[in-house]
Amino acid sequence: MSRRLALPLGIFFAYLVIAVAVTWPLATMLDSALAGFPYGDAYETAHHMWWFGHALQTGQSPFFASNLAYPAGLDGITLWSNPLHFFPAWLMTYVMPLAVAYNLQLLLTLALNGLAAWGLARWLLRREWPNAPAALPAFFAGLVFMLFPAMQGHLGAGHAGLMVQWPLPLAAWALLRLDGHRRVRDVLLAAGLGALVNAGHPLQLLYALAPLAGVLLLAALARRAWGTAGRIGAASALAVALAVVFLIPTFSATFGSAAYADEGGSVRYSIDLLAPVTPSFFHPVASAWEYPRRVLGVNIDEGAAYLGLAAGGLALLAMLRARPSRVWAVLALLAILLALGPLLKVFDTPVSFTIDGYRSYVTLPWALAADLPGFSLARAPGRFTFVLALALSVLTSYGAGWLSVHARRVSMVALPALMLLTAFEYQTFWPLPTTTAMVPQAIADLRDRQDIRAVFDIPWGNLVTAKAGLFLQTAHEHNLIAGQVTRSTPVSPARLTLLETHLSPDLLRDVGVDVVIVHRGQDADGSLYARALDRLGAPAYEDASYAVFDVPQTSAAPRYDTVQATTQPAPAATTYVYAPYPLWVRVRATASSADVSTRAVRLLIDDTPANSASVTNETALEWFLPLTGGFHTLTVTGEPACPARVPAGQTCAVLVSPLEVAPGEDAVFTDLDFRAPGQANTDYALTLRAAFVPLLSPAGNTTLRVPLWWSFARAITQNDIRFVHVIAPDGSLAAQQDTPLADAAAGAMLADTALIDIADLPPGEYRLRVGWYTYPEIAPYCALDFGRCEGDFLDLGAVAIR
């Protein structure tokens, strides 16, 4: 047994030495720095590694980040979906510093990647040339796989989970074995290893396993090897089923949050057409060239896909000379095609063309999948390059193998030389970018303070701050007001912006912020720091990177507050509002149409549609809304929304002025239900959530405004009529407004303002009634009281008309 293990162990250590060499000087700063750029995910990943260990030590669920998004905490279920992202590092944190654990995991993963590819290549070569020496070609394959620029690019971005690629060659091996192995346990093994591919990152199923299994399945079908195809299909399906155990909670958590689902980036994070022939601009030689910067300039993390002269040459040789390699060539081409993303890019710019007056971009096959449910989460098609790395490593091994068979002596010299050339060509960074792992002692000492409920890292909207804030938490161990499990914080931007913009001690205290940390590196003009000094007093600690402020004690209650996120007319105008208690607000804006057509705008409260309006030329808009106490985001946006990139010759159809949001009367949420005619007794159609009835009609105004706030349990149409009736003291109908509201889907909400002409009404006390009926039947809706029908209308109260 030990003999059988000796060779793989030796190979593993050889790859480990190579990993140490290519990541130099990481090995010299294992405990003081983290591998990866400061803007990468190193801090975030390190935080999650720490959290796993910390949560288990303190008896908390590692899958619920209770110390983020204070006080609610964050669903950390995405941490569940990719166990190999953080394991074994979190276990190692018990016996070594966090930074060492993080760095060691990366180095070990790199070596394991090489080892797994070596194993696959060795097995394939022995099948093709049983009597030929496979040592050097297989080693070459491992080298190509572990050092492929995509791998190094993700290393630079601190994507520790994506670095876990060693299950991929193992899954390929297991799937290929199904050609001759027909036992159930072989299928189960392939399924298990297939599922393991997903253990480092929840979308590897899509980026890696799907193209691999798909091509192997099609190859079997083309050979008419029905049995093999069936087993590959079954193993793949089973792998997906196994992975889904991990993925279902992830999907339910991610689809519910715009922070994960609406990120976009499928064009930005796809590879350039020239990426396969573009070495890194950090490379000692290629750094002198101009075109690598133009190709990879802003996307070296996700866009590196350089094939290399040596590996590319051997792959070409394999395609020409070794027939079994051709399926891997197909896989490589497919991976490149998918990695190009939805739009063809050249020099990191989508290629556009104009035909027949229509301007468009060159769409690629990924565009078909990019917007499908599930696929839309896969915002980085560049990650198909991991499969490219595997295919290229196998192709290289076949090429090297063919050389070993047909030019044995030459290969003994040529292959080591080509390996050296490959390692040199693939060098994506020199030196490897690192991020400091040192936390100022003063920040670490916050851990001992019991009076801190939560820490607020600002500027909160800066991703570098957000990630650094997470890393600081590993030292101070206090709750964070923001924080994220992946991508960006899901905490309400209204809450964080209002807190940061005014740094008002009463509001900060009210939400539990006792310490504010200004990340000075991300506060370039020092305005945040100056504001903190002004509002919070002298910092408790400061250095060039951080300033720590204690929030002063205050007994004042926070007051109504707003911050306009847009200060100029924009395609979408947003204002953040803090309501200390439930109240009505009046929202005013002016919307202008860019041409002579009638356009539409939509009002959203906390991203939920609340109403819409038509816009012709310049149109004044006004809505009345009831807000619950707390933070809210009010947005008025063109409908449909203006795309992020406006093509030449076109402009956003609607511009909206900054929103004026003025506070009004207290709001009372009533939740009074109405049942539609013919609806089951246990059901209801819509709910009057709130209404505002003025006690006195406005002086000198001939129109009575009655703001109403509806929610709909089922869809309403133009045939559903809402009425508000003014009833005279003698019980007669004195004035009314009967009108259909906009079509609304089930689950929708609507801010509605009834406008009633009271010009001809004699002064007196009138009553207001609200209700619904269907048209043309004039069948009334039933107003419910605890589920019981109480009549055809709801009495809103009295109003004195003067």
Added chain:
Amino acid sequence: MIRKLTFPLLAALAMLAAAVLATWPLAAQLDSHLIGHPFGDTTEYLRHIWALGQALLAGRDPFFQPDLLYPAGLDGAWLWSLPLQSFPQVVLQFVMPLTAAHNLTALGILTLNGLTMACFVRWLLRHEVRFAATGRAVDAAALLAGVSFTIAPSVMGQLGIGHTGVISLYPAVGFLWALLRLIAPRPRTRRALAGEIALTGALFAASLWGSLTLLVYVTAPLAVFALIRAYQARALLRWAAACIVGGLFTLPFVLPALGAAERAGDGFTSEGAVTFSADLLAVVSPSFNNPLYANFTYNRAVLGIDPFEGAAYLGILPMLLGILALFRVKQARLWALMIALVWLFSLGPLLKVLGNLVSVTLDGYPGYVSLPHALLSQLPGLDIARTPARFNLAVSIGMAVVLAYGACVALTWLSRRQTRLVGPATALLLLAIGLDLRWFAAFPMIPADIPLAVTALSDHDERARAVFNVPWDHPLVDKEAMYLQTEHTLPLIGGHIARQTPLNPAKGALLQGTLQADLLHEAGVDVIILHRNWDDDAGALEAALRARFGQPYHEDEALLIFRVPAYSGPAAGFVALSQIPERLTNTGDLYFYAPAPGGALFSADVRALPSPSTLVLSLDGVVLGSFPINGAAQVTLWVPFEAGYHTLTAALEAPCAGAPFDGLACAALELTNITFAPPEAAP
């Protein structure tokens, strides 16, 4: 010999019958109506055929058209490159009326298409299919293929707009037969080989005689298909030799046409690759003119605006038989691959579904779904092929073959069990295919009669120099005008050889827009014909003509003819007519006439709506200046010019083409207070 001729003769009769039925009521109106829709090219072709005949009779050069674009005349060398479009009719018109000559030629083309296809497929089935097909099955399958090709919707659609040249596909089928025969590995002498190569080359050249663009749509795909089959080195060499010889045979026809196209400039190249591409669902969209499918809605959405160029329906039975062939006949798979690839190109540069371009916003980039044709159409030389839907002509050739393979399989199976049933089964299949593929319930026809007043123009008005048909810039007016010329025989101010008139737009616009006696006199306009069907909705042009010239010389529902009074006043001075819209989103033109070289000052108040844009001013296509507008500005530009008609174009640097994407509007410039006058005429 008689036995050998039996099948072709019977097939020819069957194809003729199919052609007559598919084009009914053409056969009943041979000399009273013209085949094709009024929106089509029939009238234009008729005029060219008539003019070629007149030139031959008068001993003039038939390929120079002095009676078009008066007084310069037009180079008609393009017609030389399309002998199958007009030459048969040119000859026939000497023995029968022009109308009948054209209609009979159309029937003849359809018959020849079907006959050639039937003979080709019969040859293919006899030489290629490895399964033992019975002779009856082969003949029946060939007949089915021929008929389905004769009445193929893509062919009928083209004929519907009078494209008799484009549908002349029988030489292409012959070329395919010759090419496949040439690359087939069989012993032959050098002389026989040379003969085969020469024949194939000749058929290659002939395949382009209907339309040069068939090179892209039909001949090239068929040649590439044969190339894929020619996987042996010798076959490849023979293929290459045939194509080279074919290219050489083509040159005498192509070179004069290319020269004419080069001289004509924009006249021959117009956009339309998106408009004239097939919808994704076109292959499964039968005609809404077919009573069987008249009540469907999706086919109206797919074909609604273009049931002619966009016709690509493959048919239910052909598709079923094709699927059968895919499973049972190995050779059919390569044909299917060819069909699929060519169909992909027929979709054009941008994907259309249900008649609409599919727009997508990917990662914030709004755009359309681009297709491989977008790349093809950028290649030099191929931009002349502006109607990708015509790739469906090659698809119909492939489908006929695949159908034949499938029918052969099915009928062989039947003949081995019930030989007597092969005949009735074939008849049933023919009937079903005919009913399914029928493209028009009644084929569109144009009444061939021309008012006597038009005929009398040349008799009664001896001093008439030229006729100006208005509205001059409407393509259908220009076509109708050319047809009227066959009767009045007077020169036209407009007119064209292909696609659109090369008349200087400034001249056309100023003559029509001002109706100034001096300009009309100088241009030689003695008669103006208003085509009322294409007048503006408000009738402004008619009102202007009546106000200017009084009572028309002739008036009916379609035409108003005015005689231009004799003019003896001073020569025309500087005249300008601005058609630049106040809200400029794309381009707008200001036309002017200058009696002598000089210059004029252009001035306008310009405001950006709402985002900054750049105004570009150009004279006759040559950029004179660019003016970035951020907010509002006054733009002034000195424009030097030569004597004659000119167009000053105002355009946005990034014009808003097509419909804006969702959430977007066209960026615009507001141009007000536009003045353009030479110094002495300035107010």
